[in-house]
Amino acid sequence: MPAAASFRPIAPEAAGMPLYRVVKRALLRAIEGGELPPGEALPAEAALAGAFGVAIGTLRHAVDELVAEHILVRRQGRGTYVATHDADRFLFQFFHVERSDGLREVPQVELLGFARERLEDEAAAAALGIAVGEMVVRFENRLRLQGRPVVHDLITVPALLFKGLTEKRLRERPGTIYQLWQTEYGITVVRAQERVRAVAADRGVARVLGITPGTPVLQVRRSALTFGDKPVEHRVSTVHTAVHEYVQTLSRPA
Amino acid sequence: MPAAASFRPIAPEAAGMPLYRVVKRALLRAIEGGELPPGEALPAEAALAGAFGVAIGTLRHAVDELVAEHILVRRQGRGTYVATHDADRFLFQFFHVERSDGLREVPQVELLGFARERLEDEAAAAALGIAVGEMVVRFENRLRLQGRPVVHDLITVPALLFKGLTEKRLRERPGTIYQLWQTEYGITVVRAQERVRAVAADRGVARVLGITPGTPVLQVRRSALTFGDKPVEHRVSTVHTAVHEYVQTLSRPA
DNA sequence: GAGTGGTCTAGACCACACT
DNA sequence: GTGTGGTCTAGACCACTCC
Numbered sequence: 001m002p003a004a005a006s007f008r009p010i011a012p013e014a015a016g017m018p019l020y021r022v023v024k025r026a027l028l029r030a031i032e033g034g035e036l037p038p039g040e041a042l043p044a045e046a047a048l049a050g051a052f053g054v055a056i057g058t059l060r061h062a063v064d065e066l067v068a069e070h071i072l073v074r075r076q077g078r079g080t081y082v083a084t085h086d087a088d089r090f091l092f093q094f095f096h097v098e099r100s101d102g103l104r105e106v107p108q109v110e111l112l113g114f115a116r117e118r119l120e121d122e123a124a125a126a127a128l129g130i131a132v133g134e135m136v137v138r139f140e141n142r143l144r145l146q147g148r149p150v151v152h153d154l155i156t157v158p159a160l161l162f163k164g165l166t167e168k169r170l171r172e173r174p175g176t177i178y179q180l181w182q183t184e185y186g187i188t189v190v191r192a193q194e195r196v197r198a199v200a201a202d203r204g205v206a207r208v209l210g211i212t213p214g215t216p217v218l219q220v221r222r223s224a225l226t227f228g229d230k231p232v233e234h235r236v237s238t239v240h241t242a243v244h245e246y247v248q249t250l251s252r253p254a
Numbered sequence: 255m256p257a258a259a260s261f262r263p264i265a266p267e268a269a270g271m272p273l274y275r276v277v278k279r280a281l282l283r284a285i286e287g288g289e290l291p292p293g294e295a296l297p298a299e300a301a302l303a304g305a306f307g308v309a310i311g312t313l314r315h316a317v318d319e320l321v322a323e324h325i326l327v328r329r330q331g332r333g334t335y336v337a338t339h340d341a342d343r344f345l346f347q348f349f350h351v352e353r354s355d356g357l358r359e360v361p362q363v364e365l366l367g368f369a370r371e372r373l374e375d376e377a378a379a380a381a382l383g384i385a386v387g388e389m390v391v392r393f394e395n396r397l398r399l400q401g402r403p404v405v406h407d408l409i410t411v412p413a414l415l416f417k418g419l420t421e422k423r424l425r426e427r428p429g430t431i432y433q434l435w436q437t438e439y440g441i442t443v444v445r446a447q448e449r450v451r452a453v454a455a456d457r458g459v460a461r462v463l464g465i466t467p468g469t470p471v472l473q474v475r476r477s478a479l480t481f482g483d484k485p486v487e488h489r490v491s492t493v494h495t496a497v498h499e500y501v502q503t504l505s506r507p508a
Numbered sequence: 509g510a511g512t513g514g515t516c517t518a519g520a521c522c523a524c525a526c527t
Numbered sequence: 528g529t530g531t532g533g534t535c536t537a538g539a540c541c542a543c544t545c546c
Binding site: 298299300314328329330331332333334 | 511512513514
């Protein structure tokens with residue numbers, strides 16, 4: 001063994017963990033912590049590998065996994081960037097409603113209601129990991145596709161995480177909601193889980209979607225998660241599936 | 255340049271294609287062609303790399319992608335195997351119904367009907383890529399979870415691909431349907447696409463599921479695909495979502 | 509102990525994007 | 528042209544499984 005063996009301080013929880021996962025964690029911490037904000041270019045791979053004291057292949061392995069999770073984006077010849085929430089990402093990663101013929105489109109959003117209140121909904125509390133009675137912001141949207149009302153959203157977020165979220169800000173937002181969460185509140189949604197059931201449209205939803213009460217509609221309950229699988233948003237979407245459908249591919253293509 | 259440059263014949267369509275993709279294609283052809291049947295162990299990575307005349311890293315890159323697509327399975331210390339359709343794979347890759355509290359379970363299947371007929375359903379014809387009037391096998395299943403009837407399936411497959419498929423064979427099958435397709439008919443389902451809508455239960459489905467006609471239910475239309483995205487099965491599932499739900503995770507975890 | 513996949517290294521050269 | 532990510536090579540050693 002060489003006398004001056006290289007010394008790399010490793011976090012205690014990293015014992016026995018592959019080196020590329022240690023590097024991945026370090027990158028995640030930097031992104032979470034704001035040292036690498038969304039849209040920022042990472043240092044070149046060779047430079048990063050040098051900074052971490054690992055081979056470039058090891059660095060690439062770590063980056064590969066983050067790219068697969070849509071946390072980083074590689075652009076050949078240009079660099080590697082921290083992913084941002086733009087319209088495309090919304091459409092392909094988080095919006096699963098399309099017309100029966102396969103047409104995909106960014107929906108037009110109308111804000112229908114807004115309230116800052118104490119949470120009473122136990123299911124929402126469980127999904128958000130907070131207690132009943134905590135302050136939340138709740139608001140309702142109507143989404144139109146090709147001009148038709150298709151989706152009603154009831155969105156609940158903890159007031160603590162979204163200080164300063166007002167009706168005005170929601171109304172004036174330029175892009176998608178997750179873009180707003182990211183740019184204004186520093187919260188990046190990295191994945192979501194959805195549970196779908198069929199229900200009869202109640203009066204309120206029927207009015208918003210312009211359908212007869214009792215019409216079968218999809219009810220999609222979504223938990224949106226940020227780093228570390230921390231829940232940051234709970235959403236109940238009601239989808240009118242006469243002309244549109246909820247789609248998914250099981251097992252991604254190459 | 256050395257006088258005896260190594261010569262590797264490449265398929266014309268592989269011009270400009272990365273070497274690891276050429277290797278991947280070769281592996282896929284071997285699996286499709288039956289030289290590597292489901293369950294078979296691949297030669298060791300070092301041996302395979304040698305056979306292809308590529309570095310082991312390149313071979314691993316090709317295998318990595320096939321593992322990500324669930325076409326190969328790696329088992330450390332043992333070897334790499336061509337994936338088979340067992341109960342676990344069915345449950346996690348293709349069966350998305352679970353109880354509201356998250357309980358996942360392999361359903362009990364009852365065969366309710368079987369017919370060999372000329373296809374009239376235009377939507378099914380389009381999904382299967384065959385013409386109206388072609389011979390198909392259609393059959394119906396009822397799926398129970400915790401003893402309750404929860405799902406009704408109407409499955410359509412081209413008779414040409416499933417020669418010798420009889421009611422008896424379906425009734426006697428030991429495992430999942432995709433296991434039967436694979437072991438008896440040499441057809442491996444590698445992925446599927448699903449489109450979901452809410453409808454009112456018609457009389458037939460209501461009787462099978464033990465619910466009132468008109469109850470809102472999920473209608474899931476699935477196209478199951480084999481290699482090269484060739485459709486091999488069309489399925490319309492009707493799901494009673496009082497106690498169970500259709501789930502999905504958007505963007506996989508690490 | 510022998511054989512397998514899993515990790516890590518240290519380089520080289522290619523393809524692409526911007527200027 | 529310069530700098531970036533993308534591909535490919537050729538090894539070494541580790542961790543796991545089975546005999």
